[in-house]
Amino acid sequence: MVVKIKNLFKYFDTAPAVNGVSLDIRQGERLVILGHSGCGKTTLLRMIAGFVVPDKGSITIDGLLAAKDGKSVIEPENRQIGMVFQDLALWPHMSVYKNLEFGLAAKKISKNERNERISLILEKVQLSEFSNSFPSNLSGGQQQRVALARAIVMRPKILLMDEPLSNLDYDLNSMLRKEILKLQEETGITMLYVTHDRNEAFSLATRIIVMKHGAIQKIGSVNEIKMFFKY
């Protein structure tokens, strides 16, 4: 088990955003959280990342208690998690290379290894020739790949993705979905993907969680969830 979530609650004002969620995320799986806007899926993701502290319940990552009952035990920077944000959060003042290098340098990884890792990942996402470009000079699809590469280059235990394809047109969306799948299969990384789009969920997931009003409505395989929705 990479992540174990037990009876998690989060309240904003008095309304529960996450309402008693318990969940195990298994090694190497592609788990998709599916739900409408405001169902609590992003809050759940941000609690796993460590940006939001749960009011009740616990989160265990790789056997270590990360947060429990209103207290963050492990800070986000120490949870060994990679994340692709909805707005990508590419640092505009840094080139593609620098965006990828920043985290590695902070971790005091040697220059040679940094170069090696960055070259490898840029090759994987087909952006080798853009390493000196700045995010503003890249297309939407290229920016998505940089965000993905930046998350993976750190070799995290789990990759969190918060609706990263929601702002893209249909063609680019389906092309990038295939690339994400390919990359996940090549690296074997555990992936937790949040979306409101059923097609995206069905094409990416090995397992799907349907959330409603902050609680889990259904957990199952792609086929089980398709049946659930009578898809």
Add this chain to the structure above:
Amino acid sequence: MSKKLTILITIFLFIVIGLVPVIAMFVKSLFVGGHFSLESYSLLFKSRQQWHLLFNSLFLAGSTTFITVLLGVPLGILFGKTDLPGKKIFIILFVIPLVIPSYILAIAWFYCLGRSGIVSGLFGREIAVVTLNFLFGFSGTLFVLVSICLPVVIIFTITYLRMINPKLEEAAKLSGQWFFVLRKISIPIIAPGIFLSALIVFILALGEFGVPSSLRFDVFPVESFIQFSAFYDFNAATASAMPLGLIILFILVAERLFLRKKTTQMTIAKESILKISLGKAKPFLFIAVCVFTCITVVVPLAILVKKSFVLWAYKEAFIGSIDSIIRSLLYASAGATLIVVFGFFLGYLLEHRTFRFSYAADSIAIFLFALPGTIIGIGLITLWNTRATNFIYASAVIILFGYIAKYTALSTRFMAVTFSQVSRSMEEAAQILEVGWIKRVWGILVPLVRKGLISTWLVVFIFCLRDLDITMIVYPPAHDTLAVRIFTLMANSPEEIIAALCVIMALITLLPLFILGLVTIKRW
């Protein structure tokens, strides 16, 4: 160092530098000859003079606020919403009185309306008696304070007009003329912003020291200063400062309870704002604004330039005051840099609400900003005038502490707004990549908010440079700044030298404003 520790240290230092002196001053005023006594306060309430001062202070602040809003809102609408020509130049001209030391305008008007002023030269001494009666006392102080505070209301009106969703006005425009739309839709929507600007003007006018003391109108800040520096009566000075402190505390609590959400919920509209075409009224309004700008801004500045227009005056001014000029620049630079550091972390705290008491730190900063500088100055002396802390009391450090106490609120608010423009995921993305707090600050936050940092530094630099209230009280021997030097030389130096010093002061204050314009020009 962790994020929480950095912010806690910042808050601790800010409280020690800013709030503790004010508390120490209050506590000390409760003891007479080592025994607890409310004598100073009972004298305060019994004295008719104190009630007279309270009335003067409130009446001056209230009148300034009323007239400023009455003039500033229409001017803000003209500059922010219409096709009036030369709007940007008008805005710049109106801002000048706010950024130069306040008493400079009072000096300029004295050179115009005084006994040996321009009016006296042109129309004879009899007329000068009338103009002098107007200038010295309530009317003159009110006139100068309105000129100084007007840009606050103008800028707030323009800014809040930019936040109106144009669709709301478009919908109203389908059923009425612009006057109707402004009266029924636009002004009610921006009313919280106008009210906030009125509060700021009220607080600025209530704590103003330079203009009332130059034009001899008795108000509390002047009384505190006199009690402290002329009669060395600490308890009387503190007691006269307390009513203002209480009034300001009351205003801030009211603002926090009733206005805070309404003024912070608005954001700049993404769509371009709807413009009003002035049509045939354009030339008349243009002439009216030109005349008004000339009276309030151009004429006093032109008088100063004319008065100083002799070479020897500038030579004498430079020779006699070069040390003060250099000190002004040095202290303002050091003050602005320290205040920006405080503002960076407190602004971050305010925007990200890292702790539950985020608003408390902001409230303290706002309270200190609103408090008259004379009170902060007396507080600083109370706390640091000991043998053990003489290195602070007898050096420029006490001036810097005064600047930090008074102006950190500005940098906190500016930086909070700047941080609100940066997506939180920018920092979170670094955090999740195992990048520590200090590296995130230097590698991500500082580069992303650098324009905001530069703008904040320049604004704070201007405020430190023009500061008179605090510096006048706390400056140690041989540490006077140019603002203080002009104020102390005013009574017994040739008018030409004072005018030359005022022009130099105005120029070195306006230079950063010019740079600020260049820095922010792309944003506008």
